[in-house]
Amino acid sequence: MPYKKLSKTLQLLKTVYSYDNTDYSKKYFGEIGYKTDCLSPDDADLLRQHNLQPNNFQTLSHDELLGAFLKLRESTSLTWQSCSRFFIKGLSGDLPRYRQTLMSFHFMSGLEAHAFAPSQRHLNCDVCGLPKQSVFDRTHALYTYYLGHSWNETPTNFLPELEEASTFEPPEVTxxxxxxxxxxxxxxxxxxxxxxxxxxxxxxxxxxxxxxxxxxxxxxxxxxxxxxxxxxxxxxxxxxxxxxxxxxxxxxxxxxxxxxxxxxxxxxxxxxx
Ligand SMILES: [Zn+2]
Missing domain, CATH: 1.10.10 (Arc Repressor Mutant, subunit A)
Structure with missing residues (x-):
């Protein structure tokens, strides 16, 4: 996405996903949505064009998530090399959104097909760490990456992250x-x-x-x-x-x-x- 459009997109997401803009009438399996009346029709259209419409909730079981990762691994254009360049570029502050991809790709690379193995202490799988069931707002997950965060605690979010990063041009680094x-x-x-x-x-x-x-x-x-x-x-x-x-x-x-x-x-x- 051209940089100018990206900064406009981020600005809109910041407005929607501010802490005082939650909307309890938009609950989805216990997850709370955000008000979107601050968006003009053009704004909403811009977000839709980039597949970043707010309150884009999805529910995926462990097996569905794992299957989606394994399928993406077959089809993605991302490679170790392109992901390492994403990281270098993100580190430089040039494109903070790019900071997460290397970690997500590392996770996806290590996955193998398996059945959910409940761990003793958590509702997460002992083999891969994915939860038995995930409910998440895809756009909210991506928003934290646009802000320049990267996390290893919520591997569920790596799926939308990698799906989106697969659509980016592989960057050149200086x-x-x-x-x-x-x-x-x-x-x-x-x-x-x-x-x-x-x-x-x-x-x-x-x-x-x-x-x-x-x-x-x-x-x-x-x-x-x-x-x-x-x-x-x-x-x-x-x-x-x-x-x-x-x-x-x-x-x-x-x-x-x-x-x-x-x-x-x-x-x-x-x-x-
Ligand atoms: Zn697992």
């Missing part, structure tokens, strides 16, 4: 954008022995390496590096109880682990350019 990723990895690798992920986030913030990012968006980008193994993680290392906003695998990183440059060169072949 030398400056690659240099920004290199600088970030260098800074991470410079960590002191016992640096925690929370301290790392603060240090990265003070270095001003990541434009268009707040604390949670920085966690998202660092989490993608952890999920892909660029930041090593010890599953035994406890998350920081007082900082429950950091989850594994990022929670299992400590400064002494630095950056795994061997993995980094595989995930980001552009780094060698």
């Amino acid at each position: 030398k400056e954008q690659i240099a920004r990723l290199s600088a970030l990895l260098r800074a991470i690798n410079d960590a002191s022995e016992d640096e925690t992920p929370g301290q790392l986030e603060k240090r990265i913030a003070s270095l001003k390496l990541l434009p268009k990012a707040d604390k949670y968006k920085r966690y998202g980008m660092l989490q993608t590096l952890a999920v892909t193994g660029v930041l090593p993680s010890d599953p035994e290392t406890d998350g920081q109880p007082a900082r429950s906003d950091i989850v594994h695998p990022l929670a299992g990183w400590r400064g002494r682990m630095g950056v795994d440059y061997e993995v980094a060169s595989k995930v980001f072949p552009n780094l060698a350019d």
